[in-house]
Amino acid sequence: MxxxxxxxxxLPADPAVPxxxxxxxxxxxxxxxxxxxxxxxxLIGQAVALGLTGAGLDGLVRxxxxxTGRVDQPDRRVYDVQLDHADGTALDAAVxxxxxxxxxxxxxxxxxVRLRTDSDAQIVQALLRDLSVGGLSVLIGxxxxxxxxxxxxxxxxxxxxxxxxxxxxxxxxxxxxxxxTAIHYGIELQIAGSAAAGPLEAIRAFVAARSSGRGPxxxxxxx
Numbered sequence: 001m002x003x004x005x006x007x008x009x010x011l012p013a014d015p016a017v018p019x020x021x022x023x024x025x026x027x028x029x030x031x032x033x034x035x036x037x038x039x040x041x042x043l044i045g046q047a048v049a050l051g052l053t054g055a056g057l058d059g060l061v062r063x064x065x066x067x068t069g070r071v072d073q074p075d076r077r078v079y080d081v082q083l084d085h086a087d088g089t090a091l092d093a094a095v096x097x098x099x100x101x102x103x104x105x106x107x108x109x110x111x112x113v114r115l116r117t118d119s120d121a122q123i124v125q126a127l128l129r130d131l132s133v134g135g136l137s138v139l140i141g142x143x144x145x146x147x148x149x150x151x152x153x154x155x156x157x158x159x160x161x162x163x164x165x166x167x168x169x170x171x172x173x174x175x176x177x178x179x180x181t182a183i184h185y186g187i188e189l190q191i192a193g194s195a196a197a198g199p200l201e202a203i204r205a206f207v208a209a210r211s212s213g214r215g216p217x218x219x220x221x222x223x
Contacts, residue, residue, distance in 0.1 A: 006021075006054040007021065007022040007025065007052060007053075007054050007057075008020065008021060008022065008052065008053045008054045009021070009022050009030070009032045009050060009051070009052055010050070010051035010052070010053065010060075011040060011048070011049075011050065011051070012049055012050075012051045012062070013049055014040060017034070017038065017039075017040050018034075018038055019053070020032050020033060020034050020035075022052070023078075025091070025092065026092070026175075027088070027092070027137060027175060027184075027186045028082060028083040028084075028085060028087075028088025028091075028092065029068075029080065029081070029082055029083070029088075029175075029177065030050075030065065030080070030081045030082075030083060030088075031078065031079065031080050031081075032078075032079055032081075033073075033076045033077065033078040033079070034076060034077050034079075035075065035076055036072070036073075036074075036075055036076050036077055039076070039077035042067045042070065042079060043067060044067055044068070044069070044070060045066060045067065045068075046066070046067045047064065047065070047066055048064070048065055048066070048067060048081065049062065049063075049064055050062065050063045050064070050065060050081070050083075051063075052091065061091065063083050063084070063087035063088070063091055064083065064084045064087055065081040065082055065083040065084060065087070065088075066081065066082050067079060067080070067081055068080045068081065068082045068177075068178075082177070082179065085104070085129070085130075086104075101132055101207055101211050102130045102131065102132040102135075102207075103130060103131060103132070103206070103207050103210035103211050104129070104130045104131075104210070105128055105131075105161070105210075106161070106210075109161050110127055110128070111127070111128035111158060111159075111160060111161070112125060112126070112127065112128070112158065113125075113126040113127065113128050113136075113138050113156060113157070113158045114126070114156070114157040114158070115138070115140070115148060115154050115155070115156060115157075115185075116154065116155050117147075117148065117150075117151040117153070117154060117155075118151070118153065118155070119151075120147065122147060124140055124144045124147050124148055125140070125144070126138035126139060126140045126185070127139045127140075127182075128158065129184065131203065131206065131207065132203075132207060133189075133200065133203050133204055133207060134188065134189060135171070135174070135186065135187055135188045135189050136156070136171070136187050136189065137184060137185060137186045137187065138184075138185050138187065139179065139182040139183065139184055139185075140182060140183050140185060141182060141183070142181075142182070142183060145176075145183045148173075148185070149176075151173070152172055152173050153170070153171070153172055153173075154170075154171050154172075154173060154187065155168065155169075155170060155171075156168070156169040156170070156171050156187065156189075157169075160202060160203070160206045161206070162205070162206070162209070163202045163205075163206070165198070165202070167199045167202055167203070168199070169189055169190075169191065169199055170189070170190045170191075171187040171188060171189050171190060172187065172188045172190055173185055173186070173187055173188075174186045174187065174188050
């Protein structure tokens, strides 16, 4: 989402710093700006504990993150913060309740994803970070990012636990950003037509199982 309605950011460790409006929140990336005269000085790479209120949240919600950007403008200081994965996913869902539910794979059963462009037959291996019926995010190694960097449209292949068939999907890259030691790609799925019915149903089943805490069995588990 672009501009979360009435969402306020606090720094619980420094109550003297006033609450400010969150300007954007998407894929766990948060942006907020402080008037320059009261702005805290947070270092790039600094781990921060945040508090968020409003936007339909039930009281104060705490989240952890890392400062990824700081820009001093004439009258304000703008910060970008990458929230921890679990906190960012939960906050996105709570603030934008109409958004598609995103789930993460079982840590004990990581899901591998293969990416390729229209013009290159070379496959880039990635690790599924989260998935919804509308999109997914993956992590790829630094050394492979140059293969995908020029493209905004990708072919995606993956096999979900409990799904007998491999899914082949089309997606549009909506963001790329550094996340610790990997590159995080956010991809919007482009699912249309009768051929998409099978993959879409498989994704819905996986999301429903993971969001309910059940988690589909893998092929070997089911045997």
